[in-house]
Amino acid sequence: xxxxxxxxxxxxxxxxxxxxxxxxxxxxxxxxxxxxxxxxxxxxxxxxxxxxxxxxxxxxxxxxxxxxxxxxxxxxxxxxxxxxxxxxxxxxxxxxxxxxxxxxxxxxxxxxxxxxxxxxxxxxxxxxxxxxxxxxxxxxxxxxxxxxxxxxxxxxxxxxxxxxxxxxxxxxxxxxxxxxxxxxxxxxxxxxxxxxxxxxxxxxxxxxxxxxxxxxxxxxxxxxxxxxxxxxxxxxxxxxxxxxxxxxxxxxxxxxxxxxxxxxxxxxxxxxxxxxxxxxxxxxxxxxxxxxxxxxxxxxxxxxxxxxxxxxxxxxxxxxxxxxxxxxxxxxxxxxxxxxxxxx
Ligand SMILES: [Mn+2]
Numbered sequence: 001x002x003x004x005x006x007x008x009x010x011x012x013x014x015x016x017x018x019x020x021x022x023x024x025x026x027x028x029x030x031x032x033x034x035x036x037x038x039x040x041x042x043x044x045x046x047x048x049x050x051x052x053x054x055x056x057x058x059x060x061x062x063x064x065x066x067x068x069x070x071x072x073x074x075x076x077x078x079x080x081x082x083x084x085x086x087x088x089x090x091x092x093x094x095x096x097x098x099x100x101x102x103x104x105x106x107x108x109x110x111x112x113x114x115x116x117x118x119x120x121x122x123x124x125x126x127x128x129x130x131x132x133x134x135x136x137x138x139x140x141x142x143x144x145x146x147x148x149x150x151x152x153x154x155x156x157x158x159x160x161x162x163x164x165x166x167x168x169x170x171x172x173x174x175x176x177x178x179x180x181x182x183x184x185x186x187x188x189x190x191x192x193x194x195x196x197x198x199x200x201x202x203x204x205x206x207x208x209x210x211x212x213x214x215x216x217x218x219x220x221x222x223x224x225x226x227x228x229x230x231x232x233x234x235x236x237x238x239x240x241x242x243x244x245x246x247x248x249x250x251x252x253x254x255x256x257x258x259x260x261x262x263x264x265x266x267x268x269x270x271x272x273x274x275x276x277x278x279x280x281x282x283x284x285x286x287x288x289x290x291x292x293x294x295x296x297x298x299x300x301x302x303x304x305x306x307x308x309x310x311x312x313x314x315x316x317x318x319x320x321x322x323x324x325x326x327x328x329x330x331x332x333x334x335x336x337x338x339x340x341x342x343x344x
Contacts, residue, residue: 002101002103003100003101004077004078004079004099004100004101004102004103004104005031005032005076005077005078005079005100006029006030006031006077006078006079006080006081006096006097006099006100007030007031007032007033007034007075007076007077007079007080007081007132008023008026008030008032008033008034008053008080008081008082008083009034009036009068009071009072009074009075009080009081009082009083010022010023010033010034010035010036010053010071010082010083010084010085011035011036011037011038011064011067011068011070011071011084011085012035012036012037012038012040012044012048012085013037013038013039013040013044013060014040014041014042014044015040015042015044015085015086016040016042016043016044016047018085018086018088018160019035019044019047019048019051019085020047020048020050020051021088022083022084022085022086022087022088023035023048023051023052023053024051024088025088025089025090026081026083026088026089026093026096027051027052028093029081029089029093029096029097030077030081030096031077032054032075032076032077033048033051033052033053033054034053034054034056034071034074034075035048035053035054035055035056035071036055036056036057036058036067036068036070036071036074037055037056037057037058038057038058038059038060038067039057039059039060044085054074056070056071056074058070062139062176062177062180063139064136064138064139064140064141064142064177065135065136065137065138065139065142068082068136068142069135069136072130072132072134072135072136075132076132077132078104078131078132079099079102079104079129079130079131079132080129080130080131080132080134081096081128081129082128082129082130082144083128083157084159084161086159086160086161086166087112087157087158087159087161088157088158089155089156089157090113090156090157090158091154091155091156092110092153092154092155092156094154095153095154095155096129096153096155099129104131104132104133104147105131105147105148106131106147106148106149106150106151107127107129107130107131107134107144107146107147107148107149107150107151108127108128108129108130108150108151108152108153108155109125109126109127109128109129109150109151109152109153110125110126110128110129110153110155110156110157111123111124111125111155111156111157112124112125112126112128112156112157112158112159113156113157113158113159113313114158114159114160114161114162115158115160115162115163116162116163116201117162117163117164120312120313120314120319121312121313121314122162122310122311122312122313123307123310123311123312123313124309124310125152125307125309127143127144127146127150128155128157129153129155130144130147131147131148133147134146134147138181139177139180139181140174140177140178140181140194141190141194162201167201167202171198171202174198175195175198175199178191178194178195178198179195182195187218188218189214189215189216189218189219190215190227190229192211192212192214192215192218193211193212193215193229193233195211196208196209196210196211196212196214196215196236196237196240197211197232197236199211200236200239200240205239205240205243205244206240206244208236208240209237209240209241209244209246212233212236212237212240215233215237216233216237216253221256221257221260222234222257222260222261223260226260228309229309231261231264231266231267231308231309231310231311232309232310234253234254234257234261234267235264235266235267235270235310236310237253238250238253238254238267238270238271238274239270239273241253241274242270242273242274242277245277245281247274247277247278247281248278250274250277250278251274251275251278254267254270254271254274258271262299263303263306264303264306264308264311265299265300265303265304265305265306265311265315265316265320266306266308266310266311266312266315266316268296268297268299268300268303268315268320269296269297269300269312269315269316269319269320269323271296272293272294272296272297272300272320272323273293273323275289275290275292275293275296276289276290276293276323276327279293290327290331293327294324294327297320297323297324297327298320298324300315300316300317300320301316301317301320301321301324301343303316304316304317305317317343318343318344321340321341321343321344322344324336324337324340324344325337325340325341325344328340
């Protein structure tokens with residue numbers, strides 16, 4: 001039986017904080033580890049070499065795809081596992097090892113869990129197990145070429161780059177790259193979405209709303225052909241509208257989208273907040289609107305946590321229960337609050 005080789009590919013710059021954690025998490029699973037350094041001034045290179053990686057140097061030219069492709073060019077594996085330095089493998093070593101007896105004819109999706117500073121955990125799936133021939137495109141938020149079918153693998157990474165300390169150091173760079181990309185391609189809704197997300201994670205919901213508005217204007221309402229980023233787009237746009245006090249705009253945006261996203265606990269969770277905040281801002285509407293907020297969060301509990309892109313762990317479980325407990329306590333429904341307390 002043929003044995004296929006597995007390479008790890010990583011690009012890095014000034015990742016001394018975390019690169020050893022990343023490399024050690026996969027060292028025993030892959031046949032080689034290739035790091036392309038794009039200009040570190042800290043100990044990244046020495047640490048990566050000491051952890052067993054081969055390090056190559058390329059000049060940084062404001063283009064993530066180009067840097068990742070340089071790493072792929074140096075990989076000799078039939079398969080390549082692509083990791084960022086601020087990620088690490090938490091489970092699924094067996095699934096990666098199984099690639100040794102699998103022809104490199106599909107693209108493997110892995111699950112990536114990202115804790116955020118508000119205490120939540122965001123889940124996404126990304127194509128990170130690639131046939132060796134695959135290459136990336138995109139200056140920022142680079143995407144690999146999909147070879148063969150996409151297949152979900154039982155592999156899980158964790159990523160700490162959405163924590164506030166880490167975001168602060170990368171924020172300026174990412175925004176600058178997005179602005180460069182938008183100057184070349186101003187009608188690209190995905191780039192506007194990414195710019196909005198950069199503001200959103202930096203806790204600037206007003207700036208985020210401006211980008212989300214552009215993305216919405218350029219992409220129209222959700223439909224069966226919507227791209228995977230549509231789910232985090234609708235959820236975070238709704239959240240940012242609520243955070244900036246634009247509750248009527250939030251509801252106007254949500255109502256037509258509800259038809260498409262009623263089965264998303266993340267959407268229902270934010271809809272509940274939009275409705276409750278709207279009721280608080282407009283007391284005369286409370287008899288009508290508060291039960292709708294309650295209904296949205298009850299729907300979350302019956303849906304359970306979703307596995308849609310950008311889903312937050314708890315929006316279909318304990319976070320919805322907590323929102324309902326707070327609501328029931330504030331309107332004096334102590335028995336209902338008590339029943340849900342154990343879930344929250
Ligand atoms: Mn990261």
